[in-house]
Amino acid sequence: MIVSKFGGTSVGTLEAMQRSANIVAADENRRLIVISATSGTTNDLVALSAATLDSTMREELLANIEKRHLEIIEQCKNKEKLKDGFYTQFSELREHLDFVGRDKRWKDRLYSFGELMSTKIFVEVLKENGVDAEWLDAREVMKTDSTFGNAEPIWKSIQKKARKHIQSGKTYLTQGFIGSDIFGNTTTLGRGGSDFSASLFAEAVGADTLEIWTDVAGVYTTDPRIVPDAFPIHEISFDEAAELSVFGGKVLHPATLKPAIRGGVNVRVASSSDPEKAGTFIVKEAEKKPAIRAISLRKDQTLLTVNSLEMLHQHGFLAHLFKVLAENKISVDLVSTSEVSVALTLDTAVNAANKVELTDKVLEELRRFAEVVVEEELALVALIGNNMQKTSGLGGPLFTALENYNVRLICHGASPNNLCFLIDHDQAEEVVRMLHKKFITE
Numbered sequence: 001m002i003v004s005k006f007g008g009t010s011v012g013t014l015e016a017m018q019r020s021a022n023i024v025a026a027d028e029n030r031r032l033i034v035i036s037a038t039s040g041t042t043n044d045l046v047a048l049s050a051a052t053l054d055s056t057m058r059e060e061l062l063a064n065i066e067k068r069h070l071e072i073i074e075q076c077k078n079k080e081k082l083k084d085g086f087y088t089q090f091s092e093l094r095e096h097l098d099f100v101g102r103d104k105r106w107k108d109r110l111y112s113f114g115e116l117m118s119t120k121i122f123v124e125v126l127k128e129n130g131v132d133a134e135w136l137d138a139r140e141v142m143k144t145d146s147t148f149g150n151a152e153p154i155w156k157s158i159q160k161k162a163r164k165h166i167q168s169g170k171t172y173l174t175q176g177f178i179g180s181d182i183f184g185n186t187t188t189l190g191r192g193g194s195d196f197s198a199s200l201f202a203e204a205v206g207a208d209t210l211e212i213w214t215d216v217a218g219v220y221t222t223d224p225r226i227v228p229d230a231f232p233i234h235e236i237s238f239d240e241a242a243e244l245s246v247f248g249g250k251v252l253h254p255a256t257l258k259p260a261i262r263g264g265v266n267v268r269v270a271s272s273s274d275p276e277k278a279g280t281f282i283v284k285e286a287e288k289k290p291a292i293r294a295i296s297l298r299k300d301q302t303l304l305t306v307n308s309l310e311m312l313h314q315h316g317f318l319a320h321l322f323k324v325l326a327e328n329k330i331s332v333d334l335v336s337t338s339e340v341s342v343a344l345t346l347d348t349a350v351n352a353a354n355k356v357e358l359t360d361k362v363l364e365e366l367r368r369f370a371e372v373v374v375e376e377e378l379a380l381v382a383l384i385g386n387n388m389q390k391t392s393g394l395g396g397p398l399f400t401a402l403e404n405y406n407v408r409l410i411c412h413g414a415s416p417n418n419l420c421f422l423i424d425h426d427q428a429e430e431v432v433r434m435l436h437k438k439f440i441t442e
Contacts, residue, residue: 002027003207003265005034005176005198009215010272011118012039014125015074020272021122021129022214024171032166032205033133033173034198035122037114038068042177042191045114048097049107058097066090069117079126085120089113104148108178109186112139115175115194118410123173133173140165141309142179142197142202144187151179153188153200155259162204174201194251203263210265212252213272218280219244219251222295226429234278236293237286237386241267243417244296244384257282289386291394292439297432300348301333302358302379303408303422307341308370319343320369328362333380334411334420343409345380345422378408379428382420383435389416401438405431 006020024030036042044061047053053061074080093113099106119135126133140219141161144151166172179187189196195212202210207359218232219241236244237269240259246253251269260267260282312318321342325332334345346358358374368371388394389412398419399407408422423431 001032001205002209002211003032003034003202003205003209004030004193004200004211004213005253006036006213006272007194007215008036008039008041010213011035011122014072014334016272017072017122017125018129019275021125021131023213023272023275024126024276025129025131029208030211031169032201032207033122033171034058034138034176034194034201035115035173036120036176036194038072038118039120041065041068041114045111049102049110051102054207062090062094065093065117069121072121076121076124077128082121082124086117089117089120107255108148108188110153111188112175112186115178119173119175126173131171133171136165136172136174138175138178138197139180139184141174142189142200144179144181144189146181146183146185146187148185149189149349150190151181153179153189153196155200157182158200159204179423185225189255192253193255195256196259199256199265199267201258201264203259206263207265210260210267211342212256212267212269213275214269215271215273216251216269217271217274217277218269219282219294221293221440222432222436223297226297227433230436231277232277233280233293235281235283235286235288237289238267238282238284238418240286240293240384240386241282243382243415244294288413291388291391292383292385293320294384295432295436295440296382296384297428298347298380298382299376299425299428301380301422301425302346302347302348303375303378304344304358305341305373305375306344306366307373309340310369317369321366324362324365328359328365328402330358330362334409334422336409336411345378345409348376375408377425378422379436380420380422381428381431382418383439384418387416388412388419394419398435398439401434402431 010020011017044064048061068085073079078081096110123133123135143154143157176197177188181187199210219231220232222228238257242257245339267282268279306321332344333347336343363372405423405427410421412419429440
C-alpha cells in the first residue's frame with residue numbers, strides 16, 4: 001500500500017490536479033491520498049485571521065480564495081455539483097469570520113477550510129481520471145490534543161480510528177494539516193503539517209511507502225537557488241534526512257520522518273510536474289554512505305553567550321540557565337560550553353513563529369547570575385553525512401577552506417550525521433557555494 005501526499009503547488013490549478021490525478025491512477029496501490037490546500041489559500045486564510053483586518057481587505061482576500069477555486073471548478077465536467085459544494089463551504093467560511101472568537105480554536109477552524117475545499121474538488125478530478133476515490137474527513141481519524149495551532153497527535157486514537165474508517169482495497173482522499181480533539185473541535189498540526197499528517201496516516205495503515213509529491217525532483221544536495229550545480233540525491237538514510245530537515249532543508253517538514261521511522265515506512269520525495277524522475281528514496285540504511293552528503297543553511301540565527309565564574313567546578317549552573325529559558329519558552333538549538341561560559345544558538349524565525357522573544361525581561365533574569373552577550377544576523381551551516389565523528393581527515397580540509405571566514409560556534413561529535421557552525425549572515429551563501437564545490441560529488 002502506498003500513501004501519496006500532494007502539496008499546494010501540486011493541486012494549485014486544474015492542470016496541476018490533472019497531473020496529480022494521473023500519478024494516482026498510474027498505480028493501483030496508491031490507496032490513501034493526502035492533499036494540502038491549493039497554493040496560496042492558507043496564506044489568505046491566515047491573513048483573514050488578523051484582528052486588525054478591515055472590511056475592504058477582508059473582501060479582497062475572500063475574492064482571491066473564491067477566484068482561485070472557481071477557476072479550477074469551471075474547467076471540470078461536474079462543475080455545477082462542485083459549485084454547489086464550494087459555495088456551501090464558502091458560506092460557512094464567511095459565517096465563521098463573523099464569530100466573535102478569534103482565539104486559536106477559532107483560527108484552526110478557519111484554516112481548515114483550505115484543505116476541505118481543495119479535497120472536495122480533487123475527489124471529482126480523480127473520478128474524472130478513472131480513480132474511484134472516497135472523500136474522507138481527516139478529523140475522523142487524525143485525533144489530537146487541544147493545543148490549537150500546533151496540536152500533538154494522539155497515536156493510539158489515530159490507529160484505532162484508521163482501522164474503523166479506512167478499509168482495505170478502497171481508495172480514499174483526505175486532508176493534510178487538520179485534525180480534531182476529543183471534543184470534536186478542529187485542530188491543526190502547525191504550518192507545513194500536511195507531510196506530518198501523511199506520515200501519521202502511513203504509519204496507522206501500515207503502508208509500505210509514503211510518497212511526498214512536491215514541486216522539486218527530490219531532496220537536493222543543497223538549495224539549488226543558492227548553488228545551481230546542486231543535484232537530487234537518489235537515496236538517503238532516515239537519520240541523514242531527519243538532520244537535513246531540522247537544519248533547514250525545506251522539502252520535508254521536520255516532524256515528517258518520526259512516524260515513518262516508527263512504522264518502518266519507506267519515504268519517496270518526487271516532483272508531481274516531472275513524475276518520470278526517480279526523486280529521492282529515504283530508507284533505513286542507504287547503500288552509499290559518503291562522509292558529506294548534503295549541506296543545509298538556516299538563516300536568522302541568534303548567538304547567546306552566558307559567562308560566569310560561578311560555572312567553574314560548580315553544579316547547578318546549567319540547570320539554572322536552562323530553567324530560565326524553559327520558563328520563557330525559548331527554544332535552544334546548539335550548545336557549546338567552556339569552563340566559565342556557555343554559547344547557545346536560538347532560531348529567531350522558529351521562536352518568532354511561536355511568538356517567543358529574547359526580551360529585556362529574559363536578559364535581566366540571566367544577568368542576575370551571569371554576563372550576557374547577544375549576537376544577531378548569523379546563519380547556521382550544517383554538513384550532513386555519515387560517521388562524521390569517526391571520519392579522519394574531515395576537520396582539516398574543512399577548516400582550511402574556512403580560514404578566511406569568522407566562524408562563531410562549532411558543533412561536532414554529538415551526532416554522527418552532522419557537523420555545523422555559525423557564520424556571519426552576509427557570508428553564508430558564499431560559504432555554502434564554496435563547500436558544495438569542494439566536498440559534494442555525484
